[in-house]
Amino acid sequence: MQDIEKAEVYLNTLCSVKPNRRTxxxxxxxxxxxFSAMLKKWGYTVxxxxxxxxxxxxxxxxxxxxxRSYEVYVSQFSPGCDVTAKLVTVSTVEELESCQxxxxxxxxxxxxxxxxxxxxxxVFYNPDNHKKIYALLEEKRPAAIITxxxxxxxxxxxxxxxxLIEDGDFDIPxxxxxxxxxxxxxxxxxxxxxxxxxxxxISSSACxxxxxxxxxxxxxxxxxxxxxxxxxxxxxxxxAAGVTTLLLLAEMLKDFQGEPGIExxxxxxxxxxxxxGQMDYLxxxxxxxxxxxxxxxxxxxxxxxxxxxxxxxxxxxxxxQKTRDIFQKYKxxxxxxxxxxxxxxxxxxxxxxxxxxxxENITEFMSTIAHTPKDTPDMVDCKKLVELSYALQNFIxxx
Numbered sequence: 058m059q060d061i062e063k064a065e066v067y068l069n070t071l072c073s074v075k076p077n078r079r080t081x082x083x084x085x086x087x088x089x090x091x092f093s094a095m096l097k098k099w100g101y102t103v104x105x106x107x108x109x110x111x112x113x114x115x116x117x118x119x120x121x122x123x124x125r126s127y128e129v130y131v132s133q134f135s136p137g138c139d140v141t142a143k144l145v146t147v148s149t150v151e152e153l154e155s156c157q158x159x160x161x162x163x164x165x166x167x168x169x170x171x172x173x174x175x176x177x178x179x180v181f182y183n184p185d186n187h188k189k190i191y192a193l194l195e196e197k198r199p200a201a202i203i204t205x206x207x208x209x210x211x212x213x214x215x216x217x218x219x220x221l222i223e224d225g226d227f228d229i230p231x232x233x234x235x236x237x238x239x240x241x242x243x244x245x246x247x248x249x250x251x252x253x254x255x256x257x258x259i260s261s262s263a264c265x266x267x268x269x270x271x272x273x274x275x276x277x278x279x280x281x282x283x284x285x286x287x288x289x290x291x292x293x294x295x296x297a298a299g300v301t302t303l304l305l306l307a308e309m310l311k312d313f314q315g316e317p318g319i320e321x322x323x324x325x326x327x328x329x330x331x332x333x334g335q336m337d338y339l340x341x342x343x344x345x346x347x348x349x350x351x352x353x354x355x356x357x358x359x360x361x362x363x364x365x366x367x368x369x370x371x372x373x374x375x376x377x378q379k380t381r382d383i384f385q386k387y388k389x390x391x392x393x394x395x396x397x398x399x400x401x402x403x404x405x406x407x408x409x410x411x412x413x414x415x416x417e418n419i420t421e422f423m424s425t426i427a428h429t430p431k432d433t434p435d436m437v438d439c440k441k442l443v444e445l446s447y448a449l450q451n452f453i454x455x456x
Contacts, residue, residue, distance in 0.1 A: 060305060060443040060446075061439050061440055061443055063304075063305065063308075064301050064305060064439035064442045064443055065434075065439050067297075067301040067304050067305075068293065068297050068298065068301045068434050068439060068442075069434055070091060071088055071091070071284075071292075071297035071300055071301065072291040072292065072293050072297050072433065072434050073291075074087040074088050075087075077286050077288065077289075077290065077291060077292065078284060078285050078286035078297075079112070079113075079286060079287070079288040079329070080110055080112075080263045080285045080325055080326050080328075080329040080333060080334070081110040081111055081112035081113075081259070081261035081262065081263050081329075082112050082261070085263055085284075085285060085325065086263070088284055088300075089105065089263070089264055089265075089266050089284060089323065089325065092266045092284060092300060092304070092323050093105050093266045093268075095304055095307070095308075096266065096268040096307055096321065099307055099308055099311035100311055101268035101269065101270060101311070101321070102268065102269050102270070102272065103266060103267070103268045103269075104265075104266075104267040104268075104269075105264040105265070105266055106264060106265075106337075106341065107262040107263065107264045108262065108263060108264065108265075108333055108334065108337040109260070109261075109262055109333075110261055110262060110263050110326075110329070110331070110333045111134065111225045111258050111259060111260065111261060112258075112259040112261040113134050113225075113256070113257070113258055113259060113288070114256065114257055114259060115131045115133075115135075115254070115255065115256035115257075116255035116256065117253060117254075117255040118130065118131045118232060118253065118254050118255065118256075119251075119252070119253045120203065120232065120242075120250060120251070120252050120253075121250065121251045122144070122242075122245050122248050122249065122250045122251070123245070123248065127234065127238055127241065127242055128234060128235075128238055129203060129232040129233065129234045129238070129252075130218070130220070130232060130233055130234065131231075131232055131254050131256055132204075132220045132221075132222050132223060132231040132232060132233055133220060133223040133288055133330075134223060134224055134225040134227075134258060134330060135222070135230050135231045135232070135254060135256055136228055136229075136230050136254070136256065136258070137230065137254045137256040137257060138200070138201055138230035138252060138253070138254045139252075139253050139254075140162060140200045140201045140230070140251070140252045141249055141250070141251045141252075142160060142161045142162045142200050142201070142249065142250065143161050143162070143247060143248065143249055144161070144162050144163075144164055144242070144245055144246050144247060144248055144249075144250050145157070145158040145161045145162070145163050145164070145199070145246065146163075146164040146165075146166065146242075146243050146246045147163065147165055147166075147169060148165075148166050148167030148168055148169055149168050149169055150169055150186065150189060150190060150193070152169075153165075153169065153190070153193050153194075153197070154193060156197070158197050158199040159197055159198050160198070160199070160200050161199055161200060162199065162200060162201050162202075162252060163194075163197075163199035163201070163203070164202075164203045164204075164205065164242055164243060164246070165202060165203070165204045165205070165221065166204070166205035166236070166239040166240075166243060167205075169190065170204050170205060170206050170207075170221050171209075172209065173206075173209075173213055173219055173220070173221055174187045174190060174191065174221055174222055174224070175187050176223065176224040176225075176226060176227075176330040176331060177191045177224055177226050177227055178226050178331065179331070179332065180332075180336070181332065181335075181402065181403065181406070191227065194227075194229060195227075195229070198229070199229060200229075200230075201229065201230040201231065201232075201252050201254075202229055202230070202231040202232075203231070203232055203233070203234060203239070203242060203252075204220070204221035204222065204231065204232075204233045204234075204239075205218070205233070205234050205235065205236050205239020205240075205242070205243075206218045206219050206220075206221055206233060206234075206235070206236065206239075207236040210423065210424035210425075213428070214423040214424060214426075214427035214429075215423070215424060215425050215426055215427055215428060215431070216428050216429065217235070218233050218234055218235045218236070219233070220233045221233060223330050224330050225258060225330055225331065226330075226331070230252070230254050232252065232254065263285075263325045263326070263333065263334065264325060264334075265322060265323060265324055265325050265334045265337060265338055266284070266322070266323040266325075267320065267321075267322050267323075267338070267342075268307065268320070268321040268322075269318065269319065269320050269321075270310070270313065270314070270318060270319045271314065271315075271316070271317075271318040271319065272318055273318070274316055274317050274318030274348075275316070275317070275348070276316070276317040276318070276348055276349070276350040277317050277318035277319065277320050277348050277349055277350065278317050278318075278319055278320070278349070278350055278351055278352075278353065278453055279320045279321075279322060279349055279351075279352040279353065279404070280303060280306060280319070280320070280322070280352075280353045280355070280449065280453075281303075281321070281322040281323070281324055281352065281353070281355070281400055282296055282299030282300050282302065282303050282322075282323060282324070282354065282355040282356060282400075283296050283299065283300075283323070283324040283325070283326070283327035283334075283356060283399075283400055284296070284300050284323040284324065284325055285324075285325050285326055285327060285328050285329055285334070286328060287328040287427075287428040288328075289428065289429065289430060290427075290428055290429055290430055290431075290432045291430070291432060291433050291434070292328075292432055293432050293433050293434045293435075293436050293437050294357050294358075294359060294360050294416070294422060294426070294427070294432055294436050294437055295328075295356070295357050295422075295427050295428070295432055296327070296355075296356050296357065297434075297437075298355075298357070298358050298359035298360075298437045298442055299355035299356050299357070299358055299359075300323055301359075301439075301442050302355050302358060302359070302442045302445050302446050302449075303321055303323065303355065305442065305443060305446035306321070306446045306449050306450060307321050309446060309447075309450045310450060310453065310454075313453070313454060315454070317350055317453075318348075319453065322338070324338065324400050327356070327399060327400055328428075335400060335403050338403070339403065339407075343407070346404070346407050346408070347409075349404065349409045349410075350376075350410070351372065351376050351409070351410045351411065351412060352401060352404035352409055352410070352411045352412070353412045353413075353414065353449065353452075354399055354401035354404075354411065354412070354413050354414065355414045355415075355445070356399040356400065356413070356414075356415055357399075357415040357416055357419050357422060357423075357427075358414050358415055358416055358441065358442065358445060359416065359437045359438055359439070359441045359442045359445075360418060360419070360421075360422045360436060360437070360438075361435075361436055361437065361438045362416075362417075362418045362421060362422075363416055363418035363421075364389050364390060364391045364416075364417040364441075365389055365390045365391070365414060365415075365416060365417070365441050365444070365445050366390075366391050366392065366393025366394075366414070366415055366416060366417040366419070367380065367384060367390065367391075367392060367393065367412055367413065367414045367415075368392065368393055368394060368395040368396065368412070368413050368415075369392075369395075369410075369411075369412055370395065370402075370405045370410065370411040370412070370413065371405055371408070371409070371410050371411065372410040372411070372412070373410060376410055376412075379452070379455075380412060380452065383448060383451050383455065384448055384452075386448075386451075387444055387445075387447070387448050389440075389441055389444050390444065390445065390448055391417060393415070393417055393419075395413070396413065396415065396419065399413060399415075401413040414445065422436075
């Protein structure tokens, strides 16, 4: 089978698991099993140690007041509820500080909903104002929360409306709606609303897939991509394309016995509220990070519009020059702007050099397709994934 055909098979296999590749789901386990089996077939030593996580199921959600219904969506990981209570509305942190909303239904709209809150226990990036909002909500204890959000493609991509809260560690039921619906709901402040959420958190497990060669080597190159997908999408560009590239590269390197050692990692949790796989990797492999000569992260590569783009982070001059010398030989690869929202940052934040590989038009992809059902295999140009795999093979083997 030719390389492009292989890439198409891998991509379609990863995008066809059911329900999808959200961390902890049956589809996610099917994807990691598939990836692991391929690496074992090519002779790699493979680690699939499980870590605990939550899966999630939701059904009916309804919000009514005085016989009128409002369109709302359940926040991922929200507990279920059946609540009838008065509506209290806030639009700023200051209003939240002063309001009396204990046992009531709280509508949050306006400035307080300007950006998606980072999960309360997220360790990589967690602004103080986000922490303050969570602390106030847990102190005030509304019976349930409605968040009305506006379009924010620069922050949350194509999602509209976007959930302000997606957090399995936050136990107040919540739903979200568009800004226009929020205005309509606000007009009924002080009235009694009835909110029903049918949902449940499911104790589950997931795993990274960590494949290695020449583990006795003094140094290693880590090549990674996240195998999970956002809960509402097949996740083709984000990030079945990156995992497909790992598979192409792994087969190319299966007989490579030289220095440095190779570690191929399918991380499980980049689009998950707690980054469970990344945290598990740091717990179990973090004491050996100094062995990493460079970490290469592939995320959102292969988008059909534009070239493949790489960016460099804390790389010594030798690695920077080598990267540019090799990648400039490939017509479809260019140096692009840095970005900081993916797995290369766990290495950079721990003092290791990194290269991130995405798409030239990642901003276009993020603002129109990412995290939606539109992220399907026809968004991916598999020729670009094949070209990238060859470029990475040359980078690793030309020492």
